[in-house]
Amino acid sequence: MSSIAPAVCFVDVCPLDNLPLGMGRAFVIGGRSVALFHRRGGNLFAMDNACPHKGGPLAEGMLAEGRVVCPMHARRYDGITGECDQPGECPVRVHPVAITNGMVRVGIPGDGLASEGAG
Amino acid sequence: MTFMANGTLPKRPRLIILGNGMAGARLAEDILVLDREKFEIVMFGEEPHGNYNRILLSNVLNGSQDMGEIEINSLPWYKENGITLHAGKKVTRIDPACKKVFADGVVESYDQLVIATGSIPFVPPLPGTDLEGVFVFRTVDDCKNIAQYAKGCKKAVVIGGGLLGLEAAKGLMTHNLEVTVVEYNKWLMSVQLDETGGEILGKTVAGLGIRVRTQASTQALVGNGKVQSVHYKDGTEDEADMVVISAGIRPNISLAKSCGLGCNRAILVDDKLATSDPSIFAVGECVEHRGMVYGLVAPLWEQTKALAAHLTGTDPDRIYAGSKLATKLKVMGVELAAMGMISDVRQGDEVVQYSEPAKGIYAKAIIRDGKVSAACLVGDLGPAETLLGHFHKDTPVPTRRMDLFGGPLPQKLELSLADLPDAHPVCDCNGISKGAICNAIQAGHCTVASVGKATRAGTGCGSCKKMVKGLIEAVAGAIKVDPTESYYVSAVPMEKAILVAQIRKHKLKSVSAVLAQFGTSEDEKSKNGLASLLKSMWNKEYVDERDARFVNDRVHANIQKDGTFSVVPRMYGGVTTPQELIRIGEAAIKYNIPMVKVTGGQRIDLLGVAKEDLPGVWADIGMPSGHAYTKAFRTCKTCVGIEFCRYGTNDSTGLGIDIEKKFQGIEFPAKLKMAVSGCPRNCAESTVKDIGIIATEGGDWEISVGGGAGAHVKKTEVLCRVQSKGEALKIVGRFMQYYREHGKYLERTYDFVPRIGIETLQEIIVNDSLGIAEHLDQGIEEAVKGFVDPWLEREQPVYPGQFSEPIQVGPMYLAGTTA
Numbered sequence: 045m046s047s048i049a050p051a052v053c054f055v056d057v058c059p060l061d062n063l064p065l066g067m068g069r070a071f072v073i074g075g076r077s078v079a080l081f082h083r084r085g086g087n088l089f090a091m092d093n094a095c096p097h098k099g100g101p102l103a104e105g106m107l108a109e110g111r112v113v114c115p116m117h118a119r120r121y122d123g124i125t126g127e128c129d130q131p132g133e134c135p136v137r138v139h140p141v142a143i144t145n146g147m148v149r150v151g152i153p154g155d156g157l158a159s160e161g162a163g
Numbered sequence: 164m165t166f167m168a169n170g171t172l173p174k175r176p177r178l179i180i181l182g183n184g185m186a187g188a189r190l191a192e193d194i195l196v197l198d199r200e201k202f203e204i205v206m207f208g209e210e211p212h213g214n215y216n217r218i219l220l221s222n223v224l225n226g227s228q229d230m231g232e233i234e235i236n237s238l239p240w241y242k243e244n245g246i247t248l249h250a251g252k253k254v255t256r257i258d259p260a261c262k263k264v265f266a267d268g269v270v271e272s273y274d275q276l277v278i279a280t281g282s283i284p285f286v287p288p289l290p291g292t293d294l295e296g297v298f299v300f301r302t303v304d305d306c307k308n309i310a311q312y313a314k315g316c317k318k319a320v321v322i323g324g325g326l327l328g329l330e331a332a333k334g335l336m337t338h339n340l341e342v343t344v345v346e347y348n349k350w351l352m353s354v355q356l357d358e359t360g361g362e363i364l365g366k367t368v369a370g371l372g373i374r375v376r377t378q379a380s381t382q383a384l385v386g387n388g389k390v391q392s393v394h395y396k397d398g399t400e401d402e403a404d405m406v407v408i409s410a411g412i413r414p415n416i417s418l419a420k421s422c423g424l425g426c427n428r429a430i431l432v433d434d435k436l437a438t439s440d441p442s443i444f445a446v447g448e449c450v451e452h453r454g455m456v457y458g459l460v461a462p463l464w465e466q467t468k469a470l471a472a473h474l475t476g477t478d479p480d481r482i483y484a485g486s487k488l489a490t491k492l493k494v495m496g497v498e499l500a501a502m503g504m505i506s507d508v509r510q511g512d513e514v515v516q517y518s519e520p521a522k523g524i525y526a527k528a529i530i531r532d533g534k535v536s537a538a539c540l541v542g543d544l545g546p547a548e549t550l551l552g553h554f555h556k557d558t559p560v561p562t563r564r565m566d567l568f569g570g571p572l573p574q575k576l577e578l579s580l581a582d583l584p585d586a587h588p589v590c591d592c593n594g595i596s597k598g599a600i601c602n603a604i605q606a607g608h609c610t611v612a613s614v615g616k617a618t619r620a621g622t623g624c625g626s627c628k629k630m631v632k633g634l635i636e637a638v639a640g641a642i643k644v645d646p647t648e649s650y651y652v653s654a655v656p657m658e659k660a661i662l663v664a665q666i667r668k669h670k671l672k673s674v675s676a677v678l679a680q681f682g683t684s685e686d687e688k689s690k691n692g693l694a695s696l697l698k699s700m701w702n703k704e705y706v707d708e709r710d711a712r713f714v715n716d717r718v719h720a721n722i723q724k725d726g727t728f729s730v731v732p733r734m735y736g737g738v739t740t741p742q743e744l745i746r747i748g749e750a751a752i753k754y755n756i757p758m759v760k761v762t763g764g765q766r767i768d769l770l771g772v773a774k775e776d777l778p779g780v781w782a783d784i785g786m787p788s789g790h791a792y793t794k795a796f797r798t799c800k801t802c803v804g805i806e807f808c809r810y811g812t813n814d815s816t817g818l819g820i821d822i823e824k825k826f827q828g829i830e831f832p833a834k835l836k837m838a839v840s841g842c843p844r845n846c847a848e849s850t851v852k853d854i855g856i857i858a859t860e861g862g863d864w865e866i867s868v869g870g871g872a873g874a875h876v877k878k879t880e881v882l883c884r885v886q887s888k889g890e891a892l893k894i895v896g897r898f899m900q901y902y903r904e905h906g907k908y909l910e911r912t913y914d915f916v917p918r919i920g921i922e923t924l925q926e927i928i929v930n931d932s933l934g935i936a937e938h939l940d941q942g943i944e945e946a947v948k949g950f951v952d953p954w955l956e957r958e959q960p961v962y963p964g965q966f967s968e969p970i971q972v973g974p975m976y977l978a979g980t981t982a
């Protein structure tokens with residue numbers, strides 16, 4: 045199974061206007077809890093909405109230089125790579141984002157939560 | 164101390180020190196260190212204070228420090244050390260024949276006299292210098308007067324573009340004035356810098372928003388009673404609501420002259436600092452030694468050391484052979500160093516220069532006979548240590564001249580520190596070497612402040628503090644070098660006072676605007692800190708960007724470990740009603756709230772509320788926010804007081820409710836908690852609050868500040884007593900506003916109050932010694948007026964998703980149906 049890359053499936057999430065500037069917003073996309081961020085300056089990124097540390101709601105985190113600061117214990121996660129700023133900590137899973145005709149779309153692994161660990 | 168059989172002290176020679184400034188007071192200290200018993204010391208100081216650090220006056224002017232912080236020897240110090248100080252007494256005559264000095268109402272006789280009368284500002288003979296609104300800049304009282312007058316002004320002109328003029332300009336900037344600096348020469352700081360250096364400095368200064376006018380010859384100050392404009396010889400003029408003259412200083416030698424002492428430009432002294440009268444000595448800016456008159460503290464302190472050794476007899480042959488002038492300065496955030504006479508270039512001298520105009524960096528050295536005879540640095544002090552070493556020790560310069568400027572880079576500070584020899588000077592103001600500092604660190608002094616106490620290093624201009632820190636780290640491994648420590652927030656490299664001035668000047672009303680203009684990085688704490696500052700500066704004009712706030716401050720509730728929130732409604736003074744309790748109970752049932760708890764702050768907490776339920780809970784309980792989630796005024800605990808308690812002497816619940824109603828929701832640098840107790844039994848625990856009030860047996864209110872009982876337990880210190888609730892509200896509000904303006908971000912009052920000093924606070928808040936009470940009162944009233952209950956956002960969320968639950972999108976089959 046591991047030779048087959050899990051298909052990413054883009055899902056329409058919301059119009060761009062529904063994303064507050066400089067902040068995150070929580071969505072459940074195909075059953076998966078995702079935090080979607082709208083940076084000042086325009087670009088978007090998405091990641092799982094659960095901090096690998098103790099499950100903090102990352103969508104409520106503040107943004108600083110393209111990283112999300114977890115509201116619970118302030119671990120920082122890179123919006124592009126999902127890497128944590130603390131050495132040895134797990135990264136958070138990030139998801140691709142696209143905008144088509146003003147509609148924000150997020151790419152979610154096609155095999156859903158079951159793919160965790162395989163991809 | 165040796166006492167005679169009859170209990171009186173043995174008769175000791177009487178030493179009078181005339182002048183209680185940087186040199187006079189330092190001489191007294193130096194003498195005490197060498198021999199406490201030698202003299203009966205009497206001092207005269209025209210200024211009605213103890214001794215303060217004149218170098219730091221510009222910080223008083225710009226509000227970043229208070230008189231208390233720059234004080235070196237407070238009035239009690241003199242008493243504790245057996246010195247009679249006549250503070251506020253101007254000596255009017257010296258009689259060398261009878262060995263007496265005369266001041267208004269006081270005559271004292273001496274065996275030996277030291278004159279340390281310093282300098283007076285030079286006021287050029289122009290028409291109009293006596294107009295209202297024209298100031299000089301020399302004493303702490305000058306600073307207070309300038310600051311007070313600046314309040315009603317828009318435009319200021321500073322005459323003189325030297326060190327002091329620039330310091331004055333910087334101070335005025337923070338009072339929100341348009342400032343023009345007028346310099347007669349072609350460039351700024353013409354004594355310390357050459358033309359290129361001066362021009363680079365000029366650009367940097369202009370970049371800070373100060374207008375610089377060089378080659379301007381002032382002709383008159385013009386106005387009708389009050390100054391209104393400055394006229395120049397070329398026919399142009401500048402509008403000016405106030406003028407600060409800092410056109411140089413003149414040695415203050417009128418007393419010495421009139422009693423017949425030999426004077427030239429200043430009082431003539433020999434290598435033992437003796438004047439033409441063998442019983443009279445002189446030190447400081449008022450002396451001329453080997454043709455030199457000094458205007459910086461380092462030489463004066465070399466003089467006092469030599470004189471003390473000589474006077475006490477500890478080293479009778481000690482002479483003062485003159486000082487080499489070298490100084491590191493920080494003018495308006497621009498790093499500068501100057502040594503020797505940069506304008507003195509002779510035939511055969513070699514001049515080496517390096518410049519990087521775009522970055523405002525410039526370095527120049529004059530090499531004479533293979534040694535550094537003078538140098539100046541602007542913008543980057545990297546090479547300063549190397550240059551100063553060559554300059555002071557006359558060591559041959561490297562054959563590769565470039566290496567003179569290749570000195571340690573700032574970030575390599577610790578490494579290079581370790582390599583320095585023990586004799587290397589670190590604190591130039593006090594002449595303290597690396598070795599002496601390392602000894603102090605090894606003896607257990609592991610903070611910059613305690614090294615300062617032990618060695619004096621860093622207690623002058625403070626520019627070597629970074630090196631002291633580096634040494635502590637190298638030797639003790641304890642302190643981490645953190646250049647951002649003095650900044651208000653780490654993302655903007657500015658102290659609070661400067662930052663506030665810049666924000667005002669550029670009318671920056673949002674966090675993103677401040678970061679765009681001045682930010683060097685971005686982090687969440689800085690955003691929060693800036694949000695708090697901007698809110699307190701602009702009140703209703705503040706442009707509130709929610710992404711600059713922590714989640715608690717966005718949804719007005721405290722986030723819990725499971726992502727739910729808590730709701731703590733305000734209960735003024737801890738007093739509630741059956742109706743409120745019923746509504747709370749009904750809401751708890753309706754929203755399935757898992758815990759209802761009485762808090763340590765005398766109110767009720769509803770814990771475990773889902774974000775989307777917050778608006779509903781707030782609406783159902785119908786009470787305003789208790790701000791338990793933010794850096795704002797929290798609770799005012801009260802006890803039952805006179806209404807029910809048999810000991811109560813005053814209406815503590817009434818005052819507590821008034822306080823909480825008035826100041827609710829106001830934001831502070833950190834959270835602020837209060838309590839009011841009805842008698843000294845203090846059942847509301849007023850003495851461990853940021854502000855605590857206790858009714859006394861006589862029915863007065865005693866107001867005390869700076870307490871806390873969280874991670875640190877600290878008892879409050881008494882600010883004052885007042886008689887009415889109205890007065891109590893006034894003093895509380897005034898203290899609050901002063902804390903809002905001067906507190907560092909996240910600095911609780913238990914750190915703030917000791918930093919400022921309770922006596923200073925009493926002076927400022929109660930006695931209005933700075934004349935800012937009215938301004939503080941207005942500031943807090945504005946904040947009171949600006950209050951809006953944040954829980955009203957329930958009616959109209961301010962950004963999408965503020966109170967909504969996660970939106971479900973996408974087909975469900977994506978969710979792991981294959982598993």
Ligand code: SRM
Pocket residue numbers: 721722723724729731760761762763764765766767768789791797798836851852870871872873874875911
């Ligand atoms: C609810 C309450 C405990 C309780 O159940 O009684 C409480 C709860 C919290 N306190 Fe407290 N403090 C509560 C009264 C106190 C008191 C007692 C008081 O106010 O009289 C103190 C000591 C007094 C003081 O501050 O001087 C207190 C000293 C602290 C401190 C230490 C502050 C310090 O500077 O030393 C913190 C940590 C901080 O602020 O950084 C803290 C932080 C917290 C936080 C906000 C921690 C957090 O960030 O999540 C807690 C929120 C719990 C939650 O999940 O909602 N809490 N906390 C109390 C609310 C009072 C209220 O009505 O507003």
Ligand SMILES: Cc1cc2nc3c(=O)[nH]c(=O)nc-3n(C[C@H](O)[C@H](O)[C@H](O)COP(=O)(O)OP(=O)(O)OC[C@H]3O[C@@H](n4cnc5c(N)ncnc54)[C@H](O)[C@@H]3O)c2cc1C
Pocket residue numbers: 181182183184185186187207208209210217218219220221252253254255279280281282300301302327330415418446447448449457458459460461463490492624
């Ligand atoms: C705003 C400012 C910033 C400065 N910055 C720096 C700096 O960064 N670095 C640096 O090295 N130097 C700096 N200086 C210069 C430094 O402060 C002086 O060189 C130093 O204060 C001189 O010391 P002094 O004791 O000779 O004179 P002062 O400190 O002026 O003391 C003289 C005292 O004598 C008193 N006095 C005079 N006449 C009488 C009388 N008849 N009876 C009683 N008392 C009398 C005066 O009231 C005064 O308190 C600065 C000066 C100012 C004003």
Ligand code: SF4
Pocket residue numbers: none
């Ligand atoms: S003491 Fe305060 S911060 Fe600590 S667990 Fe209790 S409520 Fe939370």
Ligand code: FES
Pocket residue numbers: 095096097098099100114115116117118119
């Ligand atoms: S839960 Fe995110 S840092 Fe602890």
